[in-house]
Amino acid sequence: MALLFRRPKGTEDVLPDRVGYWQFLEGKVREVASRFGYGEVRTPTFEEAELFARSVGEDTDIVSKEMYTFEDRGGRLMALKPEGTASVLRAYLEHGLHKGGGLTKLYYISPIFRYEKPQAGRYRQSHQFGAEAIGSGEPSLDVEVIDLALSIYRELGLSEVSLLLNSIGCPKCRPSYRQELLKFARAHREELCGDCRRRMETNPLRLLDCKVEGCGRIMAQAPVISQYLCDECREHFEEVKGGLRSLGIPYREESKLVRGLDYYTRTVFEVVHGGLGAQNAICGGGRYDGLVEELGGPPTPALGFAGGVERTLLAMEAEGKLPELDERVEVFVAYLDDPGREALPKVLSELRRAGLRADGSYTGRSLKSQLRQADRMGARYTVIIGGEELAKGMAIVRDMELSEQREVPLDGTPKVLREKLG
RNA sequence: GUGAGCGUAGCUCAGUUGGCAGAGCAUCAGGUUGUGGCCCUGAGGGUCAGGGGUUCGAAUCCCCUCGCUCACCCCA
Missing domain, CATH: 3.40.50.800 (Anticodon-binding domain)
Structure with missing residues (x-):
């Protein structure tokens, strides 16, 4: 009991009696992604810290207070990767994959690191599987990526999943919505919680998904982004929804759904699961049409998603869908x-x-x-x-x-x- | 970073008004020559998270530290 060493807070040891569940999940991810025409990439566990500041956003929680950064012996500021997309895009540009023209479809399974206080479904080292489709702004690509994510969950046997969908516009139309939202919030400033008053400064869009009851009641009256989308964004969103319907994929339009990473444009989505407690998102993703350019590449529309391995396993456990493991010797x-x-x-x-x-x-x-x-x-x-x-x-x-x-x-x-x- | 709950054997947990540290499961060994499961008998295994305090006496009461869990924040 008086152990000399224990595992770092927020990390897990996966022992042989459970590792089969991980292998099963990883196998399904590989199988389905490859069926959709995505190729696997493996990127480094650490990158230059600046890469994430540029992509995820300097002011996001992930970058401003959750990154594991360190200076290497050459004095470079590095970081354990807090998410997967930035590394994949960096590799995409570094190896000139964009020069072949056309669409590049990649997937990955990778550990990620965030300095958080652990709770159910939240860890300091966790694992994500994800996919990125780079090089097309077609709404049908949004539909494919969402279909891929949901196909993985279906193949894993999960049924209690819901797709939440929204469009957060583009640099052309979002600012005007932001203005309207702020105007509304200022008018109700006195009724909002302290966190929300802070959000007015840091990230107004986050006002929408505050869980404090009073805020929720007020924000229910707030302007809705769909009313402010520019024609192009509105049309894109409609085509995505139409595509999903034609595939028979049910979704819930969630006008309050925003995402914590700065790079998203237009389509954003989340897959939530009913059996999980407070951290109920097993997957999050969206379109990021400006990110490749932000990282020094040519203007390139793209989108992707990331799913949490641990949360997905928790969901499978909640639904009794963990596979039977046979470790018997013959x-x-x-x-x-x-x-x-x-x-x-x-x-x-x-x-x-x-x-x-x-x-x-x-x-x-x-x-x-x-x-x-x-x-x-x-x-x-x-x-x-x-x-x-x-x-x-x-x-x-x-x-x-x-x-x-x-x-x-x-x-x-x-x-x-x-x-x-x- | 904030808040709440919990730390007793490998695991799950009892432990009375403060009075010798316990059970079940698991492990190991026996139950007559070289044969598993079920059953029976026995054994090993504890800094009661750690440190301090109160007391004749602390797993039990008080304080501090550490750890775990859950929630907030945020997110996969």
Whole structure:
């Protein structure tokens, strides 16, 4: 109990009894993303801190107070990546992927780091899977990206998911909405909570999703962004919604949905899950038509999303959709005496070379305890070797389920067991 | 950063008005020659999160620290 070391706050050890759930999820992400034509990218765990300041936004919480930054030995200011998109776009530009013309579709699975106070579904190191589609402003691409995200959840067996959708306009129309919103908020300043008064200065759009009851009541009367979209943004939004409808994807238009990263334009969306507690978003994404240019590339429309691995696993657990994991060994090897003990490594190795999942006793205990161990490991068969049988070139093969056993030529056991296990 | 709840065996948890540190599960060993599960018997395993205080005596009462959990903020 008085441990010398414990894991850093907000991090998790995934032990073998659960790691299969992660592998299952990662496998589904890869399978579905590849079916949609997205290729995997793996970017560094840390980048220049400036990359995130430029993309995510200097004044966002993520950059201003949640980044793990450090100076390397060369005096460069680096940061553990707090989200995935910036790195992907940096790699996209660095390798000239934009020069091929056309659309680039990438996905990733990556750890991310944010200095937060942990709570249910929130960690300091968490993991995200995400996709970015770079190079087209077509509304149909928005639909594809949303379809991809939802397809992953569907393939994981989740059903209690809802898609929230909004458009937050573009640099042309958003400022005028912002003005109207601020005007409204100033008029009700005295009725708003302290956080909201602060938001009026920092990020007025966030006024919309304050959870304080009084604020919610007031902001329900606030101007709605859809009334202020420019013609192009309005048309884009309509086409996205039409595309979703034609795919039979239900969505809830959420005029109060804004997102915490500065780079979003037009379409923003979130996937929420009913079984999660306070942190109920399992996925967030949107269009970021100005970001590639902001990072030094040519003007390039794009969009993407990121889903939380931990939250998705929590959602699967809440719905009872975690897969059954089979970690049982197929064959256990036990020994009776010293000659048996000496022969064990070779017998075990041959079983493994024959492709069987095999394990053996290394503990130097009684046969009884070895069989107990075999039982606990779920072994379907146990090979028992002893001097008497070895002298005849034989081994005992015991069927643990039927409690039956017989002698089999030792060098034929891998073949026999392979056939039995079919 | 703010607030609340909780820290007793590997795990889940009891522990009375302050009076010898407990159970179940798990682990290990036995229950007659070289055979698992069910059952029976036994064993190991504790700085009661850590430190200080009150007291004849503290897991229990008080203070501080640390950790965990949940919520706010924010977000995946």
